[in-house]
Amino acid sequence: MANILEVKNLKVYYPIKGGLMGRTIGHVKAVDDISFAIGEGETVGLVGESGCGKSTTGKAILGLVKIHSGQIVFNGEDITKYIGKNRSPYRKNVQMIFQDVYSSMNPKERVLDIIAEPLRNFEKLTKVEERKKVEELLSIVGLSSSNILKYPHQFSGGQRQRIGIARALALKPKLIVCDEPVSALDLSVQAQVLNYLKDIQEEFGIAYLFISHDLGVVEYMCKNLMVMHKSRFVEKGTEDTIYKNPVHIYTKRLMAATPDLDTKNRQKNAEIRKKIAEEYENSKSRYYKEDGTVYDLKKLSEEHYVAMP
Ligand SMILES: Nc1ncnc2c1ncn2[C@@H]1O[C@H](COP(=O)(O)OP(=O)(O)OP(=O)(O)O)[C@@H](O)[C@H]1O
Ligand SMILES: [Mg+2]
Numbered sequence: 001m002a003n004i005l006e007v008k009n010l011k012v013y014y015p016i017k018g019g020l021m022g023r024t025i026g027h028v029k030a031v032d033d034i035s036f037a038i039g040e041g042e043t044v045g046l047v048g049e050s051g052c053g054k055s056t057t058g059k060a061i062l063g064l065v066k067i068h069s070g071q072i073v074f075n076g077e078d079i080t081k082y083i084g085k086n087r088s089p090y091r092k093n094v095q096m097i098f099q100d101v102y103s104s105m106n107p108k109e110r111v112l113d114i115i116a117e118p119l120r121n122f123e124k125l126t127k128v129e130e131r132k133k134v135e136e137l138l139s140i141v142g143l144s145s146s147n148i149l150k151y152p153h154q155f156s157g158g159q160r161q162r163i164g165i166a167r168a169l170a171l172k173p174k175l176i177v178c179d180e181p182v183s184a185l186d187l188s189v190q191a192q193v194l195n196y197l198k199d200i201q202e203e204f205g206i207a208y209l210f211i212s213h214d215l216g217v218v219e220y221m222c223k224n225l226m227v228m229h230k231s232r233f234v235e236k237g238t239e240d241t242i243y244k245n246p247v248h249i250y251t252k253r254l255m256a257a258t259p260d261l262d263t264k265n266r267q268k269n270a271e272i273r274k275k276i277a278e279e280y281e282n283s284k285s286r287y288y289k290e291d292g293t294v295y296d297l298k299k300l301s302e303e304h305y306v307a308m309p
Contacts, residue, residue: 001039003073004174004207005061008035010070012056030056032231033070033296038175041201043208045218047254048228054211055099057228058177061209062096075174092122095168099179099211101160105152111138111163112148118170137166141196158189165196172204179211194220215258219243227251232294234287234307241304248306249287252276 013027031053038044046054059065061072063082072080079090095118098104105114115134119125125133135145141162152160161181168176178197182190194217200206210221218225225242227235227250234248246252256273287308289295297305 003037004040005038006073008071011068013068041205043222045222045225046211052228053231093174095173096177101164177209237304
């Protein structure tokens with residue numbers, strides 16, 4: 001399987017402004033040297049706690065933030081040069097479902113305009129063709145075409161998320177960065193939206209970078225997983241390696257913290273969590289450098305990498 005995306009040694013530093021002149025007085029290293037690849041039509045999960053750099057990674061791929069250094073190769077082409085140029089051919093093929101869908105929509109625009117926006121940027125359709133296309137997209141995400149003239153506030157959270165998905169699908173992209181696409185939804189709607197994503201992936205062969213802080217959701221969606229902590233990857237692997245045999249203490253903690261809906265396991269899980277909390281206290285110096293930062297990834301096997309000395 002060919003790679004649709006390769007990210008090489010990506011670093012994104014946000015400037016910290018200060019002083020009377022608003023000069024840059026330092027940097028937040030939001031993403032600090034990460035590398036990964038996504039195969040065509042494949043889903044790769046990115047998990048980690050709040051603030052570890054997940055959305056920044058996604059935005060860097062979309063060209064929405066300035067990168068400090070590194071390379072982004074899409075479909076074999078170094079696209080770093082396009083970054084900041086919205087209408088590049090690259091942007092047609094890569095879309096994002098935003099973490100905060102509501103704020104990514106203009107409240108004064110109707111569903112028709114919201115979903116048609118990428119079409120207007122890239123395809124010259126007549127009004128009639130455009131409307132037909134938007135109706136088709138709505139039906140793909142399970143919304144009736146009678147919604148086309150409504151405004152975002154007239155929908156539930158789950159429906160809005162689906163509008164965001166329809167917009168991301170409009171140009172049949174090859175890659176969609178899904179940033180916490182279901183975190184704001186309740187469980188029953190979560191499953192619905194996740195299943196839509198799977199269905200359309202199968203139908204259109206789309207690859208996903210699937211970002212979530214919820215390991216359960218990621219496990220449902222992805223065989224391949226990257227665990228991010230403190231702006232770097234602490235572990236990378238597959239279903240058979242990382243899920244079954246996590247090696248980094250941070251991955252273990254993350255897995256132990258995932259709630260198990262089966263009440264029978266609660267007692268057992270509480271014990272596991274306690275054991276891992278102890279292990280963490282006793283051994284964290286083995287897993288982090290002296291200054292608390294994360295080591296470079298080391299290869300354990302073809303499909304399993306962990307950040308250890
Ligand atoms: N525009 C910005 N300017 C300055 N710092 C930023 C900006 N956006 C994010 N950051 C900082 O960069 C770091 C990574 O943020 P990011 O949004 O990528 O985290 P995240 O993993 O997506 O978190 P969450 O799970 O809460 O969405 C954080 O420390 C955050 O405060
Ligand atoms: Mg985020």
